[in-house]
Structures are given as structure tokens and as C-alpha cells.
Amino acid sequence: MFKNIGLKILTFLFVSSFFLLNAGTIKIGALVSATGPASFLGDPELKTLQHYVEKINNEGGVNGQKIELIAYDTGASPKKAVTFVKRLISQDKVVAIIGPSTTGETMAVIKFVQRAKIPLISMAGAVVIINPVKKYVFKMVATDRMACQRIMQDLKKRKLTNLALISGSGGFGKSMRKQCKEVAPNYGIKIVADETYGKKDTDMTTQLLKIKNNKKVQAVLNPGFGQGPAIVTKNYRQLKIKQPLYESHGVASKKYIEIAGKAANGVRLVSPPVIVADKLADSNPVKKVALAYKNEYEKAFHTQVASFGGHAYDSLYAIVDAIKAEHSINPQKIRDGIENLKNFQGVDGIVNMSPTDHLGLDTKTGMVLLDIKNGDWSIVK
Amino acid sequence: MLKRYNISQDIIVLAILLFIAPFFFQNDFIYEIAIVSLLNALICVGLNMLMGYAGQVSLGHGAFAGLGGYIAVILSSNYGISPLFSIFIAIVTMAIFAFIISKPILKLRGHYLAMATLGVGIIISIVLNVEDELTGGSDGMSVDSFSVFGYEFTDSLQWYILCAVLLIFTIWMFKNLINSPFGRVLKSIEGSQKAANSVGINVSHYKSVVFVISVVIATLAGSLYAFFSGFISPSEASFSHSIELVVMVVLGGLGRVYGAIIGAVILTILPQLLTSFEDYQTLIYGAIIIFVMMFMPKGIASLFDDIKRRLFAQNK
Numbered sequence: 001m002f003k004n005i006g007l008k009i010l011t012f013l014f015v016s017s018f019f020l021l022n023a024g025t026i027k028i029g030a031l032v033s034a035t036g037p038a039s040f041l042g043d044p045e046l047k048t049l050q051h052y053v054e055k056i057n058n059e060g061g062v063n064g065q066k067i068e069l070i071a072y073d074t075g076a077s078p079k080k081a082v083t084f085v086k087r088l089i090s091q092d093k094v095v096a097i098i099g100p101s102t103t104g105e106t107m108a109v110i111k112f113v114q115r116a117k118i119p120l121i122s123m124a125g126a127v128v129i130i131n132p133v134k135k136y137v138f139k140m141v142a143t144d145r146m147a148c149q150r151i152m153q154d155l156k157k158r159k160l161t162n163l164a165l166i167s168g169s170g171g172f173g174k175s176m177r178k179q180c181k182e183v184a185p186n187y188g189i190k191i192v193a194d195e196t197y198g199k200k201d202t203d204m205t206t207q208l209l210k211i212k213n214n215k216k217v218q219a220v221l222n223p224g225f226g227q228g229p230a231i232v233t234k235n236y237r238q239l240k241i242k243q244p245l246y247e248s249h250g251v252a253s254k255k256y257i258e259i260a261g262k263a264a265n266g267v268r269l270v271s272p273p274v275i276v277a278d279k280l281a282d283s284n285p286v287k288k289v290a291l292a293y294k295n296e297y298e299k300a301f302h303t304q305v306a307s308f309g310g311h312a313y314d315s316l317y318a319i320v321d322a323i324k325a326e327h328s329i330n331p332q333k334i335r336d337g338i339e340n341l342k343n344f345q346g347v348d349g350i351v352n353m354s355p356t357d358h359l360g361l362d363t364k365t366g367m368v369l370l371d372i373k374n375g376d377w378s379i380v381k
Numbered sequence: 382m383l384k385r386y387n388i389s390q391d392i393i394v395l396a397i398l399l400f401i402a403p404f405f406f407q408n409d410f411i412y413e414i415a416i417v418s419l420l421n422a423l424i425c426v427g428l429n430m431l432m433g434y435a436g437q438v439s440l441g442h443g444a445f446a447g448l449g450g451y452i453a454v455i456l457s458s459n460y461g462i463s464p465l466f467s468i469f470i471a472i473v474t475m476a477i478f479a480f481i482i483s484k485p486i487l488k489l490r491g492h493y494l495a496m497a498t499l500g501v502g503i504i505i506s507i508v509l510n511v512e513d514e515l516t517g518g519s520d521g522m523s524v525d526s527f528s529v530f531g532y533e534f535t536d537s538l539q540w541y542i543l544c545a546v547l548l549i550f551t552i553w554m555f556k557n558l559i560n561s562p563f564g565r566v567l568k569s570i571e572g573s574q575k576a577a578n579s580v581g582i583n584v585s586h587y588k589s590v591v592f593v594i595s596v597v598i599a600t601l602a603g604s605l606y607a608f609f610s611g612f613i614s615p616s617e618a619s620f621s622h623s624i625e626l627v628v629m630v631v632l633g634g635l636g637r638v639y640g641a642i643i644g645a646v647i648l649t650i651l652p653q654l655l656t657s658f659e660d661y662q663t664l665i666y667g668a669i670i671i672f673v674m675m676f677m678p679k680g681i682a683s684l685f686d687d688i689k690r691r692l693f694a695q696n697k
Contacts, residue, residue: 072656078521079616083413087653090409104520108612111523169513171520198510199519 025068026061026329028053028319029094031084031109032123032312033101036075037199038226040255041101044297044309045123046071049098051300052316062323074100076199076226081105082112089116095331096322098315099123101308102225104171110137119322119335121315123308125225125250126175130358138338138358140314140351142366144176144223145183147248147270150367151221152180152187154268154380160219160244164193164211166204166232168224168250176223176248192216197228204228205235212241219243225250230259237263244268249367253306257375267372268380272348274310276368276377286349286365293347310347318344318351391639392553399545403538412537416609418649419544420602425629425641426551427598432627433636434559435591436571437487438495441502442599442626447618448505449475449600450607451516454524459515464527468604472597479596483589490574502623509615521614524607540609547605548642551598556638567591632673634680643681 030049033042053069061067070092072084081100088094089112096119100106103126110129113120119136122129127143155163163184167177173196181191193214195207211217220243222232229251236245245267247256252271257264273280277290293313294305321344322337323329341360344351349366353359369380406412428442449471456467486497509516516522527534534540558564566587569577574584607613616622625648633644651669655662677683 077614077616078612079614082610082612086413087410090413091411108521108523108614111611169518174513174518174520 025066026323027068027070027092027094028316029085029088029092029097030069030071030312031074031081031088031097031099031101031105032071033076033105034073036077037228038076038102040226040253040306041123041308042073042076044253044306045099045101045312046073047301048297048309048312049316051297052313056320062320063327065329067320070094074105076102076105078105078108082108085109085112089113089118094118095329096120096319096334098312098319102171103129103175106137106139107171110134113137117335118331119319119338121318121338123311123315125172125248127179128175133356133358136335138318138353140318140346140348140359140361141311142249142270142272142348142361142363143179143359144172144248145179146361146363146367148176148180148183149187150270150369151246151248152183152189154369155189155219155246156187158219158244161189162192162216162218163189164195164214164217164220164243165191166195166197166207166211166220166222168199168226168228169196170199170224170226170228172248172250173224173228176250180221180223197224197232199226199228201228202231203235204232205239208232208235208239208241212239217243219246221246221248223248223250227259230256230264233260233267234263249307252370253308254304255306257372262375264372265374269370269372270367271370271377272307272310272366273368274347275305275307276370276379277305279377279379280368284365285345286347289345290347307348314344314346314348314351317346388553389556392549392556395552395639396545396549399549403541409537412541414650414653416537416540416544417606418646419541419548420606420609421626421629421649422642422645423544423548423551423602424599424626425633425645426548426555426638427595428626429630429636429638429641430555430559430567431591431595432630433634433641434564434567434571435588437588437592438491438627439498439592439595440495440620440623440627441498441505442595443620443622443624444502444505444618445475445479445596446599446603446606446626447509447613447615447622448478448603449596450603450613450617451509453600453604454522454607454613455515458522458525464525464608465529468601468608471604472600475600476593476597479593480589483592484585487585487588487592499620499623502618503620506615506618506620509618516615519615521612521616524611524613526611527605527608534608544605547601552638552642559638563587628670632670632680634682637680637682640680640682647681 032046034046049069053067057066074081088097098121101123103124106122106124106129113136114134122139125141125144127145129139165177167173184191193211197204197207222229229247247267247269249271252275273286274290277294280287297305297309318338318341322334326333326337339353339355341351341353350362351360370377371380424446431437431439452471452474453467456462456470457464489497510519566582570584577584629644629648630641634640655665658665
């Protein structure tokens with residue numbers, strides 16, 4: 001009897017010894033969905049974080065201190081994100097957290113960072129994360145609401161007023177669906193069909209057939225991220241639906257074109273500017289940072305840049321800038337530093353934070369409208 | 382005094398060890414793992430009664446725990462019912478649910494029984510995923526804090542004590558049950574249902590009872606877990622969670638009182654330990670389980686039998 005409990009205690013001691021980490025570094029936590037249904041967000045994010053942390057450390061660190069990145073793979077599961085955020089807070093004792101990659105996970109962890117008073121910069125898309133403003137929660141990625149507005153603008157211009165929605169049922173899809181329905185009337189657009197699909201569904205023909213048979217539909221918008229939209233796009237072409245298909249910034253990655261293949265041609269989407277950094281006008285203030293990031297990423301990993309890695313870059317440098325500005329690695333101070341960021345030149349756009357705006361992204365620089373032509377992005381003039 | 386309540390030595394030892402353990406806990410995260418281990422152990426004790434003693438395999442206990450948790454959470458978060466009372470309602474609801482489904486399901490045997498419980502579990506998991514108005518869908522929902530008569534559970538230590546006390550109480554109950562005529566009936570059912578029937582045991586009745594007991598324990602642990610973690614998602618009720626629980630029981634040792642606890646503790650800690658291996662995490666996790674099952678087919682608890690036997694042999 002004594003022995004098996006002895007084993008238990010031994011195991012606990014073993015666990016604890018694992019976590020005795022050295023002090024003197026700036027510990028930054030990261031929650032990325034590097035595997036699972038959102039891996040095409042998490043993978044470039046993790047790569048970017050690891051690459052730039054190494055770069056910063058090689059250049060002497062921040063205020064003479066090295067950064068220690070503690071990243072966990074959540075597999076896009078809110079449950080895992082909750083476990084890991086607790087681990088980052090109480091075990092690893094990080095001073096700031098980057099991520100999670102998806103809206104659902106972010107909403108699940110907010111409560112814990114708020115309670116622990118650790119600043120968090122989410123890399124997810126939905127507006128609900130920063131509206132209403134939460135003291136310790138920031139994000140610099142363009143919101144779903146902004147994406148909806150940009151798309152509605154374009155629809156209005158093309159006089160396509162009857163829109164069908166086919167949305168993912170994850171946090172981002174749900175939130176963007178809601179936002180699009182809210183802003184549509186402002187642009188004189190009617191939602192005539194409203195379908196949804198599950199996170200791990202592998203076929204959306206049923207929902208798309210309903211849309212196809214609806215004679216009123218003039219255009220289709222697919223709020224969602226990850227594999228879902230790629231499947232929607234494929235099914236869309238298989239069913240030979242003629243109306244234009246719009247995608248959100250949840251697919252702004254070459255991976256999407258790879259998975260959807262030829263079906264992706266002709267899709268119109270909104271995206272952060274980084275994936276077309278080389279095609280931006282020289283006058284665009286984002287071009288310099290975005291192009292530098294794009295080149296460095298592509299050189300380091302021999303793969304095309306995705307917008308998601310840009311979110312990671314911005315989040316990391318926002319924290320670094322905040323630490324430099326406040327000369328402190330106290331989480332409270334870092335939070336203040338992030339809130340006071342002004343004219344921050346990010347890959348995703350120019351950011352001006354304030355106590356009432358934890359997004360701070362400039363709409364003009366933060367979103368571009370793209371067409372996919374011959375498997376490549378092209379800016380809509 | 383002790384005899385009257387049938388408190389055996391090993392329960393006292395367990396209680397002492399659970400009491401000492403927190404002195405080794407350095408921070409909240411270790412508490413977290415310990416509490417989750419205790420709650421998993423709780424479910425496993427119930428599941429072990431069903432699997433190890435009555436010989437009925439259930440691949441749906443994760444789903445039952447998850448559904449129970451959801452019922453308690455929805456009642457308390459959406460309808461403002463006090464957490465304690467909502468857990469009580471969840472337990473009653475799940476007991477009735479388990480009783481109703483036990484009648485047709487437990488008529489099945491072996492693989493067919495496993496398939497049926499698996500089916501029920503998957504249906505529960507789909508419903509929780511799809512009913513997103515009520516359950517928050519695949520992203521889950523956050524849970525208000527747990528309080529009993531105005532006394533709020535915020536500290537990890539409070540939770541640890543609550544779970545430890547519950548576990549000790551359950552084990553005490555469990556030991557009393559299996560050493561009673563009821564326990565012997567279960568053993569006879571495991572041995573041979575036909576033989577049990579022939580000596581006048583109402584097999585289906587006893588099977589239902591033990592099934593209901595195990596579901597009730599799962600519901601209690603599931604809802605406590607939801608309140609403790611402050612968050613619940615359908616992954617609680619997923620097929621893989623059900624499998625995990627079965628693996629805990631089998632790995633620890635089927636039909637061994639403390640086997641289930643050892644299994645639960647080890648399998649809760651292991652994934653956290655292995656995160657440092659990053660990409661190879663799942664690989665190593667799987668390898669460890671295969672290794673244990675190959676060399677200790679009767680579970681980790683059997684290891685201690687061997688040690689005991691050897692020690693005795695030497696002493697003599």
C-alpha cells in the first residue's frame with residue numbers, strides 16, 4: 001500500500017522538478033494551434049515566434065534580458081487552451097501571453113488572464129474579443145466586423161445586393177456571421193440564405209445545394225477559417241455555382257489555395273496586407289515592415305508567407321516595445337505599455353492603442369481586397 | 382468504532398497521504414493536476430465497479446460525465462440555480478436517464494454492449510456540439526464559480542480538500558459495497574450470467590443498479606470538474622474522453638480498488654509531463670501505454686502484488 005502512494009509522490013516530485021526554470025529571462029507564453037483543424041493558422045505563428053525570439057536574443061535581447069518563449073500547442077481545442085493558459089500563468093509564470101490562434105479558444109481563456117492580471121494579445125479574428133474592452137486583453141488582427149464592412153462595400157459597388165452566408169460554426173465563423181448580418185443593412189444588402197457547417201465537417205454540398213437552388217442569391221460569403229472554407233470552395237466549384245464567392249481573412253494563406261486547388265481561382269477575399277506585401281504601392285506605410293517580414297519568413301522557412309504569421313510578429317513586437325517603453329517586465333507595466341502603443345508599425349497595419357480601443361488597427365492600412373488568379377493573389381483595384 | 386463503519390487500514394493510509402500531498406505542491410498548476418487526477422479517479426472508481434466487478438464494459442462514461450456537467454452548468458449559469466442544487470438535479474436526471482437506457486442496453490453483452498454505450502456516448506457528444514444556443518457549441522461555455530450556501534470555492538486548496546474527501550468517501554462506500562452480498566452478486570455476474578440467473582439472482586436488476594451508481598459518480602465528478610475549471614466544452618463528452626477513462630481503469634488494474642486511482646493519476650499527469658517532447662508527445666504516450674499493457678496485462682496494481690509476494694518470500 002505504501003509503495004503505490006510513494007510512487008505517486010515520486011511522480012509529483014518528478015513533475016515539479018521539470019518546471020524549475022532558470023530566472024533572469026523574460027518569459028513570454030504562447031498558445032498556438034500548431035496541429036489540428038486550425039493548423040494553418042498556428043503553424044506559421046509558431047514558426048514566426050520561434051524565429052523572431054531567436055533573432056531578438058541574438059541581437060542582445062530586450063533591455064539586456066533574453067526572451068524565453070514558452071509555447072504550447074492547443075490543437076484548436078478550447079479545453080486544452082484553458083489548461084495551458086493556467087499552466088502558463090501559475091507554473092511558467094510568464095509576463096505576457098500571445099495567442100490563442102482562434103476566437104473560441106481566446107474567449108475560453110479570457111477569464112483566466114483577467115483574473116491573473118497577465119496581458120494577452122490574441123491572434124484571433126472576432127470583434128467580441130476586444131469589444132467590450134477587457135483590461136488585459138488586446139488584439140491587433142483586423143476584426144470580422146471590419147472584414148464584413150469591406151466585403152459589403154464591394155458588394156454594393158458591384159450591385160450584388162442578395163447575399164447568401166455559409167458560415168463555420170466555430171467561434172470566428174459564428175461571430176463573423178453575426179457581424180455581417182448586423183452591418184449588411186447599412187450597405188443595403190439582404191441576407192437571403194444563411195447556412196452553417198461544423199468545425200470538422202468534410203463535405204458541405206448539402207448546404208451549398210440549398211444556396212444554389214435559391215434563385216435570389218447573387219453572391220455567397222463564407223465566414224470561417226481553416227480547412228472548412230477550402231472544402232466549401234471545392235464543393236462550390238463541383239456544384240458549378242456561378243455567383244461570385246467571397247472569403248474572409250480566415251483563409252489568407254497559400255495553404256488555402258493549395259488545398260482548394262484550381263477551385264480557389266476566382267475567389268475574392270479580404271486580407272491583411274502582408275501576403276501581398278511586394279505588390280503594395282510604395283506609398284503604403286505598411287509596405288516596409290510587411291515586405292521585410294515576408295522576405296525574412298520566406299528565406300528562413302522556404303515557404304510562402306501566410307497572414308497569420310504576421311499576427312504573431314506584431315504581437316511579439318508589441319510586447320517587446322511595451323517592455324522597452326516601460327523599462328519593466330512587470331505584467332501590469334507591460335499591459336500599460338501595450339495600451340499606450342502609438343503609431344506602432346506592424347505587419348498587419350498601423351496600430352494606435354488606447355484605453356477604449358484594444359485593437360487600435362487603422363482600417364485603411366489593415367485590410368486589402370484580393371482576387372485569386374492562377375493560384376496567386378492579385379490586388380483588386 | 383472503526384470496525385463498525387468498516388474503515389479499513391488502507392483508507393486511513395490513503396487519507397493520510399492525500400493530506401500530506403499538498404505540502405509538496407509548489408503552485409496552482411500542480412494543484413490543478415492533482416484535482417483533475419482526483420476527479421478522474423472518482424469516475425474510475427465508479428467505472429471500475431461496472432467494468433471490473435460486474436464485467437460490463439462502458440465506452441460512454443466520458444459522455445455521461447460531460448452531459449451531467451453540462452446539465453449542472455446550464456442550470457446554474459443560465460437559470461441562476463445554486464451550483465449545489467443544480468449538481469443535485471443533474472445527478473437525479475442522469476440517474477433516471479441511466480436507469481432508462483440501462484434496461485435495453487444491458488441486455489447486450491461483450492462487444493455489443495460496448496458498441497451500444499459507445500453509440501449513446503456519441504449521440505450525447507453530437508447533441509452538445511450542435512445545440513449551440515444552449516451549450517455554446519464546439520467552443521464550449523464558461524462557468525460561474527462554485528459556492529455552497531454562500532461559501533465560495535476560489536482557492537485550489539479548497540477544491541483539493543473537497544475532491545479528496547469525496548474520493549475517500551466514495552472508496553469507503555465502494556469497499557463496503559463490494560464486500561457485501563451486493564458485491565458478491567456482481568462478482569457472480571462477471572463470472573457467468575447464466576449461472577447467476579440459475580441461482581435466482583435478478584441479473585438485469587443488479588446490472589442496472591451498478592450502472593446507475595457508476596453514472597451518478599461520473600455525473601458528480603463531471604459537474605465538479607466543470608465548476609472547478611470554470612469552463613466546459615463538448616470535448617469533455619467526447620469519445621476520446623470515454624476511451625481515456627476506460628484506459629485509466631484497465632491500465633491501473635481491472636477490478637482493483639486502487640488500480641483505478643493509480644491509472645487515473647498516471648494518465649492525468651503523463652500528458653502534462655510529456656509536453657516537453659512536443660511533436661513526439663502522442664507517440665511516447667502511446668508507447669508507454671502499450672509497454673505497460675504488454676508487461677503488466679493485469680494493470681499497474683498487479684506490480685505491487687508481485688513486489689509484495691517477493692518481499693514475503695524473502696522474509697520467509
